Amino acid sequence: MKDIILKVDELFYNAGDSNSIEIIKNISFDVERGKVIGIAGESGSGKSTLAKLLCGILIPTSGKITTNISRDWSKSKPSPIQILFQNDGNLINPFRKVNDVLRESFKLKTNINKDFSNEIKNIFKIFDLKEELLNQKGSQLSGGEQQRIAIARIMIVEPEILILDEPFSSQDVEAQLTILNLLKKLKQEFNFTVICISHDLNILNHFADDIMVMYSGKIVESGNALEIFSNPKNDYTKFLMSAQSLKLSKEEIKSFRKRYEQD
């Protein structure tokens, strides 16, 4: 039998003044422990909303999210499900030192108030970070450094499920590869389950075991990543792949938009 860590049943989420705008429309799926699930889709398809529902920041209008967490988290302040938000340049508090940011994570995790300098050094080693960074403030870090510190802060908590919202966007290819390799290494070291949102199908192809393609609040295709990449069945998935090659004509874009908006 499959070891399911996260189960989503008939999830709906409405927003707006009178809960009138349906953002998530009847989504159900299971996530197997230890897998990397990629969620692809255009902006506005509901990817980030789904991520926020999964980690409990938003409350579903209806439907159920069940988790099967293996360790005892009852005494822990942080949640076993952690999210890395999109990097808008403010991932790390601009006024706080990296050392304090990481120390807080250890404090929350253990409920012990000490300086954790050995533990922080150890984390720095795993992340291949330069020691000078410890005394720098959030505002002094580059985008890539901020992102690595933000992932480190999460890893200290040793989450069982890690949700990544566009971890590769707004970065050059070298920075993308660094993050990708880091995540793969951490995955081996800490053995967690990953849900990774990205509009970049190429990157998901290098990272995800399974893919879900979202359009307008629904999942239009899901399954094994290799299969979907080599032989997409859904027309929208095909459309998304050809969009990435930047070879679509205006008519193609229009006709796809129309078709899916009528559904």
Place this chain on the structure above:
Amino acid sequence: MLKVDIKNISRTDQDNKIIVLRDIHFTIDPGKVYLILGKNGSGKSTLIKSLTNLLNKNIFDIDGSVIWNDENILTVNEDKLILIRKNEIRYVLQDLTNNFDPLKNIKYYFDISGLSEEPISKQLKELLLPDYKTISQLYPYEISGGMAQRLSFLFAILPKPKLIILDEPTSAIDYTNINLIKLKLDEHISLGNSALIVTQDIQFAERISDEIAFLANQTLTEFRTKESFFTAPDPSYLKFIKTYNELK
């Protein structure tokens, strides 16, 4: 059309003068898409802002010339400079939603373009944006990143500028919207206008450009045709291309 000869651009920080870019020399001819590739923080945005003197004069100092229609943009008077920026060289910068005044609705921008409803409606339709009446009433916080990108692009090309400069046009939007912008840009270029794009997105560069240069170590390589840029890469960007191929 545009001839850039910049010896250096320096920045003064707490009495320290630091050279940010040096030896930038290139020419832009009509009817072509020029693209500058470079990593995060390599100075791409600084370079394009220097071309129409948009850099903060209290901090930046430019030693060189940018010749546009036989005149040096860096030394023309303020009135002339405003006209060039308004009608001839137009930008789409990054951080789009913040480029709009939050207290003014989109109608304000349609009005200052000086155009009637009809030509604007036509463009809105081609970029698959809501119709004139609907979008006019919206405030910047009510539009999505993808919409903001297409709208900024539309405002940039409405006066039919000879040169359009785009800063990371693909960073905040999905591929469907990038396709739409590419189609519109193709049309604008086919009329004999040119584009200068800075980006870190190699895939986009490969699809859209005629000529590419790489910005690294504070300077710019010469522009080369797309084919020769990728098939015979310069050592300064070899690793960048290799990483891209690995991730493709």
